[in-house]
Amino acid sequence: MPAAPKKKEGNGEPGVRTPQQARSRRTRARVLEAAVEVFEERGYEESTTAEIARRASVAVGSVYGYFPDKRAIMLEIVQETFARSEMEIIDALAPELWLEGDMRQKVRALVDTAIRARRLRPGIGRIVWERFFSDPLVKEAVETIEGKAVEAIERLLHATAQRGITNVRDIPSTAFVIHTSVEWIASRVVLGEVPGGMLDATINTTSEMISRLILKEPPAS
Amino acid sequence: MPAAPKKKEGNGEPGVRTPQQARSRRTRARVLEAAVEVFEERGYEESTTAEIARRASVAVGSVYGYFPDKRAIMLEIVQETFARSEMEIIDALAPELWLEGDMRQKVRALVDTAIRARRLRPGIGRIVWERFFSDPLVKEAVETIEGKAVEAIERLLHATAQRGITNVRDIPSTAFVIHTSVEWIASRVVLGEVPGGMLDATINTTSEMISRLILKEPPAS
Amino acid sequence: MPAAPKKKEGNGEPGVRTPQQARSRRTRARVLEAAVEVFEERGYEESTTAEIARRASVAVGSVYGYFPDKRAIMLEIVQETFARSEMEIIDALAPELWLEGDMRQKVRALVDTAIRARRLRPGIGRIVWERFFSDPLVKEAVETIEGKAVEAIERLLHATAQRGITNVRDIPSTAFVIHTSVEWIASRVVLGEVPGGMLDATINTTSEMISRLILKEPPAS
């Protein structure tokens, strides 16, 4: 890590300008887009603020007009990207969608969604796990969003349990286990090179695993 | 990222001492131990070769006498640590241990082992996932070791299937899904702050999930 | 040789500011001047980028804002210095200046010019020969410039031959031999400690040698 000059704190409150004017907002967005591009291509550490500025057709100094530092840019992108992925899943978890129809099919569709959701910005997904354990703010942000997804699963399990569709001993841990498993399977499948025909089998098996865990009826022998 | 000096290639002797004498072996070990400490405390990027040398009570140059660069030290530690964790699990997967007795109990013990195994050097575990997606050599090393664990699961599923204990449609994907799920659940449980009483429930649920996926008999309703 | 850090490639912007603003141009010039000073005093290997920056009253980073590395600074200076020397000579070789008047006198003046031209930045001249055989880029640059001087000699020999002033069997090799001889005699005379009264005699003898080689009339017996 380079010089990392001391952040001059206190006195006035020069802060980071909050865009109120249209042009400002547009510039800020351009920087963000450029950063996504660069981060996708090179990862976080390998990306430089200079390159981001260049791609955004903006001066380095201007970048610092919108973000306090490089990390903040990454944080915002990671948050936004991760949230978007999880939102897709959370949406698909709305109880009202699960009260009728073939559960196993829905579970499979859900797993499918989880994987597809991660395909959008795989490079950012990579950064999530790269930074997760080393940057407390990333961890916090990710855990908050994950928490929402877990809650959505919990709500679903409650709703379906009431209808007698599912039968789960301990809903919180079940929600956590399901979420965690699917998250990592999806990440590894998307970010690694999955052996050709293996993808479908993996989705099937994952769905089967979840279905058996939550459904009331015995597995199709 | 700092200066990142170029490896000057050629010049015959790679400069990496292959320890044959006792003193040499001891020094190499000291460096490795120091590096584990430093990496545990600060993570990879934040650790410096100077700090490692200092902890090992050795000159920087000596460090470079045993390892071509900082990355190589990390790689060796990651490999060794990760391999040791997986070995514990692989050992517990030996088919002969599974042919009789309560399967559910054994699955639970296995999950337990997976978690305990990761507790040894959690900081290194952190580095594994930090570097996994960005350092091809880390990825390769980890995938190789993971592959062995997955194979061990496959062998177990074959053996138990023959005895009529388990009944799995697609063994390869099942092995992969089980391994991937447990790996990440274990990592997250160990590296994150698990809500107090949640740990046991998580282990139970995970075990239940795996048991239901592979066992022949219907789940205890 | 020091750490010799690797050029991290890619990342878009090479980091080399191409000066367009006035301040920029001035800084670049300051760095170059400082580098000439330092190189003159210490030679290439013994000079450090830190010292160059200090002399230029500039931060190290600024140096790297204008030049990709230390070698590039040296290369530019060497090229510029050597080219300037050779240009003086090439100018003096313009055929129109040689068509009348005393040839022997003109040859002497030429040799004189060759020596005087090298006196400007002798330290850089030293670096030229220090790096010539070990740095391909230096070699290339120097050979290119030398080539132009040799061509100028060739043109002169052609023109004077047509006028019946000179009589040379093989113009290319003659131009090469003359250039090479004078170049080294001048370098050695300037960079070595020439025995006092020897200088004039050396110039005279060199001129005589060249004159006899190219002139039509027999040497003044």
Added chain:
Amino acid sequence: MPAAPKKKEGNGEPGVRTPQQARSRRTRARVLEAAVEVFEERGYEESTTAEIARRASVAVGSVYGYFPDKRAIMLEIVQETFARSEMEIIDALAPELWLEGDMRQKVRALVDTAIRARRLRPGIGRIVWERFFSDPLVKEAVETIEGKAVEAIERLLHATAQRGITNVRDIPSTAFVIHTSVEWIASRVVLGEVPGGMLDATINTTSEMISRLILKEPPAS
């Protein structure tokens, strides 16, 4: 340049062991041979004492038993190599060989010898000019040897002048100019890539140049 630990001077006089026993002498020679190889391949700066030791199948420490430092090894090799080259030339300058026969032919043979002599260890020749201007001891050594060659030329010119074969106004400067010219032409021809058929023409022209400078008779019109 690396650490360059202070040479501990004074007290006893550990000095550099002078080989008196046969084995010692042989080891010293092995080191020297190895050094020639390495220097030839990589040049001085790029060569390391470790590599030299390795090639000589000797421990680094042993190298320092025979030579005070890396520079001394280089110095001895440069001196020996350069002296050998010049000796060949000096031998060919013995007056008794020049008192009869075709002078022009002999001059040509001499130039030829000068070039051939440099072909033996061109890499060392390169080092000579690389270090000549930056290492005072190299300069001194080379100048001393050059001085002998120049003296030999002077003696030859005296002898031939007495016989009426040559007619030179100022013998010292003539000897210097001839030597310097041929030395550099030979070096450039050997170390550079000489344009194919150019070599012969260069030798011829050089010989012609020298012949015309020293011989009494007018050049063959």
Added chain:
DNA sequence: GATGAATGAGTCTTCATTCAT
């Protein structure tokens, strides 16, 4: 005498961040 492990000062280079214009 030999060995080769150990030393550590010295270099180059990077890049997040600041601030004069």
Added chain:
DNA sequence: CATGAATGAAGACTCATTCAT
């Protein structure tokens, strides 16, 4: 507000030389 030149702390790595065994 934008610009982009300037800053400079920080870090990886090299290698001649020493010295304990």
